[in-house]
Amino acid sequence: xxxxxxxxxxxxxxxxxxxxxxxxxxxxxxxxxxxxxxxxxxxxxxxxxxxxxxxxxxxxxxxxxxxxxxxxxxxxxxxxxxxxxxxxxxxxxxxxxxxxxxxxxxxxxxxxxxxxxxxxxxxxxxxxxxxxxxxxxxxxxxxxxxxxxxxxxxxxxxxxxxxxxxxxxxxxxxxxxxxxxxxxxxxxxxxxxxxxxxxxxxx
Numbered sequence: 001x002x003x004x005x006x007x008x009x010x011x012x013x014x015x016x017x018x019x020x021x022x023x024x025x026x027x028x029x030x031x032x033x034x035x036x037x038x039x040x041x042x043x044x045x046x047x048x049x050x051x052x053x054x055x056x057x058x059x060x061x062x063x064x065x066x067x068x069x070x071x072x073x074x075x076x077x078x079x080x081x082x083x084x085x086x087x088x089x090x091x092x093x094x095x096x097x098x099x100x101x102x103x104x105x106x107x108x109x110x111x112x113x114x115x116x117x118x119x120x121x122x123x124x125x126x127x128x129x130x131x132x133x134x135x136x137x138x139x140x141x142x143x144x145x146x147x148x149x150x151x152x153x154x155x156x157x158x159x160x161x162x163x164x165x166x167x168x169x170x171x172x173x174x175x176x177x178x179x180x181x182x183x184x185x186x187x188x189x190x191x192x193x194x195x196x197x198x199x200x201x202x203x
Contacts, residue, residue, distance in 0.1 A: 002070065003148070004033045005042065005055065005063035009192060010185045013052045023151060067192055077194075079145035083138050084190045088201070090138070091187065094131050098172050098180055100124050115168070125163060128171065128179065132160045146193070155182045 007022040008014065016034075020027050034053055037043035042059030046052060055063065071077060101124050103110040104117065115121055135156065142149035159179040162170035172180040191197065 001033060001037070002063070002066040004030065004037065005059055005066065006148075006189075006192065008043065008053060008055045009060065009063055010188055013046065013050060013054045015052045019053065023148060064192070064195070068195060071193070071195065074146060076145040079141060080190070080193060083141045083145065084194060086138050087135075087187070087190060090131065090134055094183060097124065097127055097131060100127075101171055121168070125168075125171075128160065128163060132156065132179075142190075149189070152182065152186055 003023050003025070004019070007019045010022065011018060016027055016031060019025070019034075020030050034043055034045075037059060038045055038053075041056055042062050044054050044056050044059075046054060101121075102113055104113040104120050105111075113120075136153070139149070139153045139156065143153065155177060156179065159170045159177060159182055163179065169176060170178045172178055174181065191201070
């Protein structure tokens with residue numbers, strides 16, 4: 001159940017195939033867990049234009065309790081804290097990089113990047129490659145500390161590969177497993193795993 005609730009925390013609102021792809025799960029087993037969680041009030045099923053499963057407030061609290069139990073059991077806290085602190089050093093430069101992808105310098109200040117200047121886009125993509133290499137060490141240590149973090153290296157590799165091959169929607173586009181989407185999920189995963197909040201992080 002920890003993986004089911006945690007996948008919903010990372011994805012927000014998702015259908016079965018998306019949730020089953022976060023960590024390899026048997027779809028029927030996952031559906032049964034979701035049905036159980038709906039019955040207990042931990043998960044809400046939404047239908048309509050935006051459909052899927054989502055955490056309730058009670059489900060988020062239960063997920064946090066399960067993560068706290070995990071922290072007490074794994075004994076890998078210091079390694080995860082160290083990797084998280086290194087990730088924080090990479091976080092703002094990466095967010096700045098995403099801004100530079102969406103905006104480019106204009107005569108009167110930044111303008112919307114229409115991606116018609118290949119040289120500008122090329123140097124931003126080169127910087128994404130640098131960020132990808134810097135992140136790889138953090139990901140390796142996290143995967144050793146806690147095996148559910150092993151989902152991130154292939155997800156980042158896949159997004160970076162698509163960008164490098166010219167499919168630049170995989171840089172920052174929402175609703176795809178883009179580099180920015182996976183980065184956001186990793187950040188949320190680290191905070192949740194350590195029992196921290198974004199407001200604490202900004203202090």
